Amino acid sequence: MPSIIAVTDLVKRYGPLEAVRGISFEVGEGEIFGLLGPNGAGKTTTVEILEGLRRADGGSAVVAGVDVMRDPQAVKDRIGVQLQASAFPENFLAKEVIDLFALFYGRRVDAMALLAAVDLTDKAHSRQEKLSGGQRQRLSIAVAMVNEPRVLFLDEPTTGLDPQARRNLWELIRRIRARGTTVFLTTHYLDEAEILCDRVAVMDGGRIIALDAPGALVAALLARGFTKPALQQQANLEDVFLDLTGHELRED
Amino acid sequence: MVGQVTRYTLMLLRAYLRDRSALFFSVVLPLMFMLIFGALNFGAFGHVSVGVDDEAQNADSARFTTILQGVATFSIRTGAVADEKASLLKGDRDLVIVIPKDFRLAPTPAGLAATAPALTVYANAGRAQQASVGQAILAQVIDQLTFAVNRTSPIVAMRVESVNARELRYVDFLVPGILAMTIMQLGISGVAFGLVAAKQRGVLRRIMATPFPPRRFLAAQVVERLILAVVQTLILLGVAVLVFKVQVVGSLPELLAVTILGSVVFLCLGFALAGWATTENQVAPLTQIVTLPQLFLSGVFFATDAVPAVVRPLTNLLPLTFLADALREISTSGATLWDVRGAVLGLLVWSAIGFALAVRLFRFETG
Numbered sequence: 001m002p003s004i005i006a007v008t009d010l011v012k013r014y015g016p017l018e019a020v021r022g023i024s025f026e027v028g029e030g031e032i033f034g035l036l037g038p039n040g041a042g043k044t045t046t047v048e049i050l051e052g053l054r055r056a057d058g059g060s061a062v063v064a065g066v067d068v069m070r071d072p073q074a075v076k077d078r079i080g081v082q083l084q085a086s087a088f089p090e091n092f093l094a095k096e097v098i099d100l101f102a103l104f105y106g107r108r109v110d111a112m113a114l115l116a117a118v119d120l121t122d123k124a125h126s127r128q129e130k131l132s133g134g135q136r137q138r139l140s141i142a143v144a145m146v147n148e149p150r151v152l153f154l155d156e157p158t159t160g161l162d163p164q165a166r167r168n169l170w171e172l173i174r175r176i177r178a179r180g181t182t183v184f185l186t187t188h189y190l191d192e193a194e195i196l197c198d199r200v201a202v203m204d205g206g207r208i209i210a211l212d213a214p215g216a217l218v219a220a221l222l223a224r225g226f227t228k229p230a231l232q233q234q235a236n237l238e239d240v241f242l243d244l245t246g247h248e249l250r251e252d
Numbered sequence: 253m254v255g256q257v258t259r260y261t262l263m264l265l266r267a268y269l270r271d272r273s274a275l276f277f278s279v280v281l282p283l284m285f286m287l288i289f290g291a292l293n294f295g296a297f298g299h300v301s302v303g304v305d306d307e308a309q310n311a312d313s314a315r316f317t318t319i320l321q322g323v324a325t326f327s328i329r330t331g332a333v334a335d336e337k338a339s340l341l342k343g344d345r346d347l348v349i350v351i352p353k354d355f356r357l358a359p360t361p362a363g364l365a366a367t368a369p370a371l372t373v374y375a376n377a378g379r380a381q382q383a384s385v386g387q388a389i390l391a392q393v394i395d396q397l398t399f400a401v402n403r404t405s406p407i408v409a410m411r412v413e414s415v416n417a418r419e420l421r422y423v424d425f426l427v428p429g430i431l432a433m434t435i436m437q438l439g440i441s442g443v444a445f446g447l448v449a450a451k452q453r454g455v456l457r458r459i460m461a462t463p464f465p466p467r468r469f470l471a472a473q474v475v476e477r478l479i480l481a482v483v484q485t486l487i488l489l490g491v492a493v494l495v496f497k498v499q500v501v502g503s504l505p506e507l508l509a510v511t512i513l514g515s516v517v518f519l520c521l522g523f524a525l526a527g528w529a530t531t532e533n534q535v536a537p538l539t540q541i542v543t544l545p546q547l548f549l550s551g552v553f554f555a556t557d558a559v560p561a562v563v564r565p566l567t568n569l570l571p572l573t574f575l576a577d578a579l580r581e582i583s584t585s586g587a588t589l590w591d592v593r594g595a596v597l598g599l600l601v602w603s604a605i606g607f608a609l610a611v612r613l614f615r616f617e618t619g
Contacts, residue, residue, distance in 0.1 A: 024511060026292055052461075053457070053460065053461055073463060074463075077463045081461045083454060083457055083458055083461060085454050086453075086454030086455070086456065086457050086458040086461075087453040087454050087455050087458065088455065089267060089450065089455050090267070090271070091267035091268070091270040092263075092267050093272050096266075096267075099263070100260075100263055101462060103259055103260060103263070103464075104459065104462040104463070104464035105254065105257060105462055105464075106391040106393060106463075125586065127270075243525055
């Protein structure tokens with residue numbers, strides 16, 4: 001599998017604080033790759049360097065064939081991004097947001113087709129600020145796809161969503177990968193990483209402390225003699241919740 | 253490149269038209285100011301309010317009162333001296349004239365002027381300008397009556413070249429001030445509030461994650477607001493002319509040129525403030541500190557004569573003073589850009605200062 005992201009000895013400092021301490025990893029084309037870690041582990045800093053939004057202090061990073069250290073502006077054209085804590089301009093309809101970002105990428109797109117791909121056809125003429133949390137996340141994924149990116153970066157895409165909306169978004173992410181787009185996501189929901197990701201890197205204190213397929217990481221842990229004291233349950237509370245409330249999206 | 257900026261500008265304008273609160277502040281509020289202040293007719297310089305108590309009640313006193321009523325500058329009310337003096341104390345009269353019981357219009361024998369009936373005149377010291385204009389007109393009326401009754405002619409004729417023949421109403425004075433105010437608000441408050449909110453909510457970050465160059469983003473933001481300033485000026489002027497019968501003496505293109513220059517100044521200051529303030533909570537006090545003093549010291553609602561002489565050398569240098577003066581001179585006196593070159597130069601200097609500040613302070617990222 002050819003790699004589409006290659007990171008070597010990446011370092012980022014904020015004054016005396018070393019947020020990223022020489023990490024290296026590769027992401028294969030067509031993978032769903034997860035970067036996990038507690039808050040403050042350096043996940044967002046790493047992602048923002050790969051997106052060309054921040055300058056690293058050392059190491060190298062090549063994304064979709066672009067050396068982001070040398071040309072951070074060029075990488076923006078080849079990737080799609082969904083940022084944490086970001087928003088779209090107010091008083092724009094959902095459809096106009098797509099057109100606006102197509103303009104920023106210098107492209108002409110079929111806004112309705114992109115909205116249809118994220119199940120927002122009936123919200124095309126709603127103001128984006130009136131959309132629900134899940135709808136807005138879907139809109140932001142549609143926006144991230146306007147330039148037909150080779151890699152899609154999603155920074156904590158399901159934070160704040162209800163279980164139905166989370167499952168809906170996972171489905172969408174799988175569909176995007178099925179079309180050949182590589183997905184790089186950060187999350188601190190471990191169930192999400194386990195279900196969605198082909199491989200995950202666990203980050204803590206600015207370093208990558210583990211990197212493998214979720215199943216392989218679990219197997220390695222068990223091989224070290226780890227046992228859970230609790231009884232193995234056949235279902236959990238989330239299963240109960242979804243059984244009671246169904247998988248239908250609760251929005252509008 | 254130009255196409256991208258143009259299309260982005262059009263999208264911004266479309267979003268702006270959907271923003272009710274922005275429309276309120278840029279069009280409805282200034283119109284309300286015009287309506288309220290125009291109706292109050294503050295400091296009506298053109299009018300001298302005169303109370304007349306005719307104690308003579310004869311044909312001559314009636315003729316005299318009629319002549320006074322014929323003076324365009326006077327608005328005459330008649331009443332008993334006690335009532336009229338009370339009105340004067342309240343500030344409703346500038347002059348009160350009492351026509352004595354022995355009033356008559358008869359030739360005065362030479363050297364016996366002392367026998368002439370004497371008008372008693374009370375002047376409002378609080379409105380000295382109006383009172384002295386009123387007294388001067390009254391003296392002129394008496395002179396002309398004297399020549400007519402004594403069948404003589406003035407020994408020296410005076411020909412006055414009327415500089416401002418048109419009567420300047422308060423609303424004529426007010427409208428250019430309101431225009432200047434809205435240009436300032438659109439620039440400073442519009443930019444500072446809009447961009448700090450966009451920065452804080454992560455809108456700018458999201459746009460910076462695309463390959464769209466920041467220069468084009470700024471270009472569209474500036475062009476959008478210059479267009480808004482011109483459209484806003486045209487709407488407000490249109491209403492002023494059609495509804496308030498304001499006469500715009502000077503040339504409209506020159507008025508719009510000053511509008512654009514003033515917008516550039518305040519847009520730059522707005523970008524500087526948007527860089528300085530990092531949260532929406534900081535923007536409100538910062539913009540108030542910059543705009544409020546100018547609102548009261550720069551001759552928007554009142555002539556700058558009302559500003560204490562000590563601070564006037566400073567207030568004369570405020571950008572809003574230059575803008576309001578230039579717009580007012582063009583609108584009310586038909587001045588040309590060359591006539592108001594001092595104010596235009598002041599605005600150019602301010603736009604250079606504002607641009608330097610904006611470049612130094614404005615950032616796309618918070619912190």
